[in-house]
Amino acid sequence: MDRMSDKEKVHRGLEPEVTEKLRQQSAELSKSVENGDYVRAMTLINELGEVRDQSLYREVGRLTRTLHESIRNFQIDPRSAEQKEVLSMMTDASDRLAYVVQMTGQAANRTMDLVEENMPVARAMRDEASALRDDWQRLRRREMEPAEFRELYGRIDNFFVSLTQDAETIYGGLSEILLAQDFQDLTGQVIQRVTTLVKDVEEQMLSLVVMASHVDQLTGTVHQIESEEVSAEQGVGPQIKAQEREDVVSGQDGVDDLLSSLGF
Amino acid sequence: MKILIVDDFSTMRRIIKNLLRDLGFTNTDEADDGNTALPMLKSGKYAFLVTDWNMPGMSGFDLLKAVRADDSLKTLPVLMVTAEAKRDQIVAAAQAGVNGYVVKPFTAAVLKEKIEKIFERIQ
Numbered sequence: 001m002d003r004m005s006d007k008e009k010v011h012r013g014l015e016p017e018v019t020e021k022l023r024q025q026s027a028e029l030s031k032s033v034e035n036g037d038y039v040r041a042m043t044l045i046n047e048l049g050e051v052r053d054q055s056l057y058r059e060v061g062r063l064t065r066t067l068h069e070s071i072r073n074f075q076i077d078p079r080s081a082e083q084k085e086v087l088s089m090m091t092d093a094s095d096r097l098a099y100v101v102q103m104t105g106q107a108a109n110r111t112m113d114l115v116e117e118n119m120p121v122a123r124a125m126r127d128e129a130s131a132l133r134d135d136w137q138r139l140r141r142r143e144m145e146p147a148e149f150r151e152l153y154g155r156i157d158n159f160f161v162s163l164t165q166d167a168e169t170i171y172g173g174l175s176e177i178l179l180a181q182d183f184q185d186l187t188g189q190v191i192q193r194v195t196t197l198v199k200d201v202e203e204q205m206l207s208l209v210v211m212a213s214h215v216d217q218l219t220g221t222v223h224q225i226e227s228e229e230v231s232a233e234q235g236v237g238p239q240i241k242a243q244e245r246e247d248v249v250s251g252q253d254g255v256d257d258l259l260s261s262l263g264f
Numbered sequence: 265m266k267i268l269i270v271d272d273f274s275t276m277r278r279i280i281k282n283l284l285r286d287l288g289f290t291n292t293d294e295a296d297d298g299n300t301a302l303p304m305l306k307s308g309k310y311a312f313l314v315t316d317w318n319m320p321g322m323s324g325f326d327l328l329k330a331v332r333a334d335d336s337l338k339t340l341p342v343l344m345v346t347a348e349a350k351r352d353q354i355v356a357a358a359q360a361g362v363n364g365y366v367v368k369p370f371t372a373a374v375l376k377e378k379i380e381k382i383f384e385r386i387q
Contacts (some may be wrong), residue, residue: 108275116282233325233356235318238347238368248349252374255354255367264358 018055022048059218067211093194100187107183114180118173121166128159266308267292270301270315270324271345276368280314280345283372287379298322302330305337312382317346317353325357332361341382345370 025044032041135152138144144152216223242250249255267289271277277294284292293308295301297319305313313331315324322330324344331337343364344357354365363385364378 105275109278112275112278112282232348232350232353234323235325235346235348235353236350237318239349242349247351249351249354249367250349252367252370254349255365258351258354259358259365262355262358 015055015058018051021051025051056218060215063211063215063218067208067215093197096190096194100190103183103187107180110180111177114173114177118170121169125163125166128162132156132159265289265291265311267312267314268295268301268304268308268310269293270295270297270313270319270327272296272316272319276316276345280375283375284314284379286372287376298324298327298330301327305331305340306334310340312379313340313342314345315342317344317348317357325353325360328357328360328362341386343378343382345375 025048029041029044029048032038032044132152132155135144135148135155139149139152215221239245239248242248249258267284269277269280269284269292271280271294274294274296277296281292281294284290289312293304293310295304298315299322301313301315302322304310313327315327317324324346328342328344331340331342341363342361343366344362345366345368347368348354349367357365363382366374366378
């Protein structure tokens with residue numbers, strides 16, 4: 001509530017006694033000029049300047065105090081145990097995100113290891129099954145010599161053995177792939193905590209920015225802010241909310257449509 | 265036929281490598297940005313380049329332009345596989361001479377389709 005009333009004061013500009021004094025002195029000034037009393041007029045102009053400076057100093061002083069208060073509210077004073085924790089939350093936010101990158105990387109690699117191990121097993125199973133099926137058809141069509149049949153008999157026997165083993169291997173691989181997705185729970189929690197922290201910091205930053213802009217208004221400071229355009233040539237990364245944006249395609253169909261409309 | 269895969273994330277290089285292997289392309293090399301890719305391309309007799317866009321160091325877009333500007337590489341087919349989805353970027357890539365553009369996340373079917381299309385055109 002304190003902060004709100006401060007803001008209102010700033011918006012109104014000068015304090016009532018100051019405006020009253022200004023009004024009085026400006027009336028007196030124009031009277032002195034009319035009467036040709038220039039010495040008195042110059043004195044009045046000096047006094048007016050002083051009034052302006054004093055009210056300015058007062059406003060800046062008040063804003064500085066509020067700013068100071070806000071910075072303290074920013075909880076970056078590591079002296080108390082509670083604030084130490086907040087500080088460590090701030091400083092280790094990037095560690096947390098690095099942990100997310102590490103966890104997701106590990107999960108992706110573990111999953112791909114398992115996929116790469118199991119794909120050849122599945123492929124060998126498929127190849128042997130289809131070869132056996134062809135021979136089985138030949139047997140049913142009675143196109144097989146007895147010697148060949150005996151060999152097929154043995155192969156089918158072996159196939160059943162390896163089929164049981166291979167299916168077991170693949171099943172185990174799939175279970176491990178399932179388990180490798182457990183990072184989502186952990187990384188999700190970490191990301192949510194960092195998101196909360198970012199939101200808090202954003203709110204507090206915003207009130208600091210508002211206060212700083214009031215100081216600028218009072219002192220008449222104009223900043224030359226050069227906005228840095230992110231170069232699309234270097235790449236800007238994945239687009240969030242692509243569906244809501246005109247300048248972004250929302251998927252492969254969008255890319256294909258755009259390219260074909262250009263004649264590529 | 266040798267293919268160079270350029271992406272700064274090893275997991276993405278691995279995914280693309282696996283998908284290419286399923287399509288019958290077993291001879292692949294990897295690079296993590298344009299700066300490492302370009303000398304490999306110049307000395308390595310690659311028949312095809314698959315590159316990401318956004319990478320630290322030299323971006324895929326700059327790599328594409330460097331390839332097109334090099335006399336010995338300018339006809340090399342280039343497929344961009346990237347999360348960059350701004351219309352301006354896609355148009356810029358097309359104008360710079362990209363042969364195909366796949367936006368992430370993508371499916372195996374899309375990658376296959378684009379690669380086949382590129383080889384159809386070359387033959």
